Amino acid sequence: MILSLALEQLLNGLQLGVMLFLMAAGLTLIFGVMGLINLAHGSLYMVGAFACAVVAAATGSFWLGLAASLVAAAAAGAIVEFLVIRKLYDRDHLDQVLATFALILVFSEGARWVFGSFPLYLDIPPLLAGAVPLPGIEAYPLYRLAIIGVGALVALGLYLLISKTRLGMRIRAGESDREMIAALGVDIRTLYTVVFALGSALAGLAGALVGALQSVQVGMGEPVLILAFVVIVIGGIGSIKGALVGALIVGLTDTLGRFLLPPLLGLVMPASTAATVGASLAAMLIYIVMALVLAFRPRGLFPAKA
């Protein structure tokens, strides 16, 4: 029983990590290629979730909604890139932080304007509903397994995209030398728009997938945005591999902390106190891990080349 619970929690940690990776991958890609720190990434996540909920409600098909989330987030990303973001590439991080902070306000309040203040309904597709038994685990939600699968596919896809395709070659060239790529005659502005839209689409996908599991509402992107930043900072900003490792570290730390800290503290204090103190510590745990990582590896675990 205990072993089964531990196994299930490990799987939960992995699954949370994969969800975070979907967010973090786009964020780190955008930083790696354009050097842009994008606080509005959480807003694109929200756009994806809303698009999915609205289309799923109108057509009755989650899968159409999922497609819509990709399209809507990519389109929103491209528009924002064209109107605002491209003016920020040459600015310092301070300006980027501020402008994208302003974008959060615009997106959140804009979404409320259009969709109202109440959470929207979005449910898991029937195909993936319910739980299945796994070796050592009594039952595990099929949808969560599917998320792990999607995360693995996205990781593989990004790897192939970056190492095997022309677009990937351009992305890598853009990372190492912006002027060189311009000299090669590649239209760098278009490249940047494409990369930004790609990162946005990933955020939108994450928003739709997670929205079905959690709740679709204004402001849903902010907590996950901060977690995604923790992920990419631990992993090394700009590194997809770092994002993957960082996401798994954060996912496992958070899940296992919530699961293990209260009983561990229960050994030294009354159970009721341990429950609250343990929960407080668990909430702080990932930030503590991040501070520790940065204290010893100031550029994260897999620093991208300077």
Added chain:
Amino acid sequence: MKTLLSAATLALSLSVSSLAVAEPIKVGLITTLSGGGAGLGVDTRDGFMLAIKQSGNTDITVITEDDAQKPELAVQIADKMIQSDQVDILTGIVWSNLLMAVAPSAVAQGKIYVSTNAAPAALAGEKCNPLYFNAAYQNDNLHEAVGEYANKDYKKIFIMAPNYPAGKDSLTGFKRYYKGELAAEVYTKVGQTDYAAEIAQIRASGADGVFAFLPGGMGIAFMKQYAQSGVKTPIMGPGFSFSQDVLPAIGDAALGVKNSGQWVKDLDNEANKKFVPAFQKEYGRLPSVYAVQAYDAAQLILSAAAKASVKDTKAFAAALKAADIQSPRGKFKFNNNLHPIQDIYITEVVKEDGVLTNKTVSKIFTDHGDAYAKDCKM
């Protein structure tokens, strides 16, 4: 010129009031109309304004402002309403933490505060105040009701709430009435949206029931994930986790959940039979409990205004305390700590004509007050 004019107005209003027509009352309604919690604030405002509109009373001016769920902003608005608009009564705040920022200082300045929702324990006991009224409940009430209900059918319950004061009050309230064994007591992160770890613990705990207090988006996320987990242990919770504002977003996952409320849509009384269709007609949606609470707060103010002058704070407070209203909840009166004494019901989430809503299962408490009233020396 302006002074002249206002002097004239003053003279006029004096002569009018001598004709025993109610004098103007200014009410400041501070609630959350933007940000994540705006749904509750919108219902609060709409419920309040419905009562004012129905009364046809034109002496009452309501100034509405958005606190964006930020305590600092709420304080600033309260200052403005008191100092600049010179309101007589404040009301409308949804959240305990905002209420704690505004209400103690407002009543210290001689203003009346009528709470439409938030009811922290801190203001119900020793620190109760003759100008602070709560038209909703005391925070613990709905948790206590579920605790009492759980005694009937459950032996070993898993209880869970967010790690903040309202969460701790919730579990304390539940435990005050629940006599069985606890499978575990778990506090989750405020704003947490993934509950896989907790659900796994529920599965492993061998509990025969789960009590969860997870308001707003937290509850939506938990319920959806729970429904997919394959865990069949029945869920119960306080009414605000399953009220009309969140049910559509949870979807069928909420069906059959037992919860508690001091008001249910199907309560059989005259006031309720008028209120629900009126609200639906006016705003095109079902009212939530927040709308009812605000509706009653407005009714209370209207009833007091008919009896006393708001400038005579003491008399006005006494008129409020009389609680001479027809509440959609049925019976309603104030305890010595100016929190309600009312009936509390166990309800169940059902689907009516494709819409999720609550229906009454049984009355669990009759004329229920709260545990803090005894500490209130009023």
Added chain:
Amino acid sequence: MTLSRETVINLVLALALLIVPVVASQMGQPFTVTLATRIAVLALAATGLNIALGLGGLVSFGHAAFFGIGGYAAGILASHVFSGEPMPFGFEGSNQMPVIWIFAVMACGLAGLAIGAISLRTSGVYFIMITLAFAQMIYYFAVSWPAYGGEDGLSILVRNQFPGINTMLPLSFFLLSYGVLIVCIGLFALLRNARFGTALQAARQNEVRVASVGISPYGIRLTAFVLSAMMTGLAGALYADLNKFVSPSMLSWHMSGELIVLIILGGTGRLFGPVAGAMLYVIFEFALGGITERWQFFLGLILLGVVLFARGGLIGLLAGKARHG
């Protein structure tokens, strides 16, 4: 001696912030005084951040931590006077602002030292994020720590006192806050022109240059970060007394963002940038909030406009580029 344009603007801002509330108070509009106090206190917090951000180029996205710690210092000390319970470590509660301020400043100094010592090992985006992480850590601690109200916050039932001043009167409390603000702006000005400020600003403009003349940027920056934390903490204590309330929302990352916004709106590194920024922000918030519930939407658009098209902020717009000696 002719005054530079910026000096004239600074004087106008300083006088406007003083005169408007005094006149409003005479005219029986105490709320204007409250707004002005809010401006003064936010400007003080941003002036603190301006030491790190404006002079040192250290983009701290976690200054809400210090703002909140200062606020909690005021709230906690006052609550112990009210409850009569002794504090840990043998301290006693106090409702005297000078005592509270010393506590707030010391606590923030220590927190700033600890956070800065680790954070300053990193730079750029990493620095932004690690300061954010530390603030989040403290935020979650405050939310879940039950002793002082947790998420519900802590009320200060009676505003703390200052010898010789009736702080309950809005105008008196404003004048006190204004006085503190002016003193701290003076300190900022001294700091900026002194040897320390020279080294700090040079480290922002060119880190390698500073190191290669033999000054370790780390020590200079850490000192600046600590001073910055202390000043923001002092503002936090005043803010708690202004609202008569302190809660974890003072520690939230939105607060950190707002402090940065104040500086940028006014003009980064400018002496009166935070004052101009706080004035604009509070007036926006108040005026827009009165017109529409969607004021955050328009605030976002205005901010975008400032970042994209008016990079020097208000002071930059009015006074042109900054000149250094």
Added chain:
Amino acid sequence: MVDRPILELTDLVKTFGALRATDGVTLDLRAGEIHALIGPNGAGKSTLIHQICGTQQQDSGTIRFAGRDIGRMGVSERARLGLGRTFQVSSLAPEFSALRNVMLAVQAKGGSSFRFFRPVMRDRALIDQGMAMLERVGLAQRANIPAAELSHGERRQLEIAIALALGSKAFLLDEPMAGMGPEGSKRLTGFLDGLRHEAPILLVEHDMDAVFALADRISVLVYGRIIATGTVEDIRRDPAVRAAYLGDHA
């Protein structure tokens, strides 16, 4: 027996992946001399300078300066020991005036930077010393111009003024002639000629006229290795150098 060299590099190695940017460099700088380091682009001169100043860390080998092993010290610590440098890409505080740039160096040398109140622009001693240095390099009349607005050549002069103000025991000058007109180069050559008596100079420079006019010794760096060290005449005659590098110039 002459004094021990002020700066000694022994078997310095620095690799970036497969590239050996510095491949066993041994080099010294003696009192009173100008030692020029030349080599084609990409030979590893910049990497070498970075290691001497401490902005990059060598993989192996030692760096001794003024009798101490400085190989693991930070940049500012090395500077405090008396290692003065100028930069290939001009490196100044661009918003500060020329004078305040020099004063930063004066303050670094002459005492603590942890003074919080007294305005530097009223600190007579700082100003006088700073002006004196600007006069020596011929920039006195440009003292109040922000560094960002100085011409390329003027910035080089300012960098030297800063190095002077530090009272360095040795100067590391990274392409001081770059971007200077013929007139400026000539003036600077004359100035450096006198400077060597104050402290020895390790000079990295592309301007061969200046190198041949100034250098007491020359080392030639190719692909991270020193292929020859000697007097101007030795180097001019060295066939390996001619083949590898000087072919076009000689």
